[in-house]
Amino acid sequence: MYDHGMTGWGYALMALGTLGFWALVALAAMALLRRPAAGPHLPGPTPQQLLAERFARGEIDDDEYYQRLATLEYGGPPQKKRRITMTAQRVLIAYGTKNGATAEIAEWIAEELREQDLDTDVRSAASVRDIAAYDAVVLGGGLYAGRWQRDATGFARRHREALTRRPVWLFSSGPLDASASERDIPPARGVSRIADRLDARDHVTFGGSLTEGAQGFIARQILKQGKGGDFRDREQIRAWAHGIATRLSGSAQPADHG
Incomplete structure (x- = not known):
């Protein structure tokens, strides 16, 4: 028989501890029973x-x-709806002329570009000091003895650096016959060099015009020989300009010149 030496007080404390333990278990069970059953979480309505x-x-x-x-x-x-429009490209048409025929061609080209909503200025090549305001340039010159009129040549030389940074088209006016309307005439040698230096998009030769009152000894001699006349083909010129408008705007209205 073993004797642990436990007194009456020891048995009493042990009994109290056991009762306390079971009392805590009972309280925990009651708390669980009173807790509402957990269900799926239902989110509330959104602000929308x-x-x-x-x-x-x-x-x-x-x-x-x-x-x-x-x-x-x-x-x-929301922002109010507004019509989105692209800023029209601004085009300069510069020309070198002696008797005015090339200036008229420049105006015809401008008419077509304006019809296609391109902001276009026409100026004599000698009067242009800066082309920074323009997105594209069309440069034309009359041909005299196979050479471009000097104002057109000077314009290409003065603005060479700026011209290489924007699209450029060139045209010449010269032949006093119908050849320019019948076939493509290559540029004169000097004009061809200018086209290469400027990386021009295109060059075209239009028929020329030499009528009474023209200035210059050679012009007067030609008129005396009865070889003058107006050989400019306005429809050909407008069609070429329409091609420029198409390339600049990406799309252009069909040409209708009546």
């Missing part, structure tokens, strides 16, 4: 849904609903 409910009840009008909805979804009210 609450806004839609207010709109459905007539508490807010259409404008306020869409403005608030835009604020919720995009962080700000």
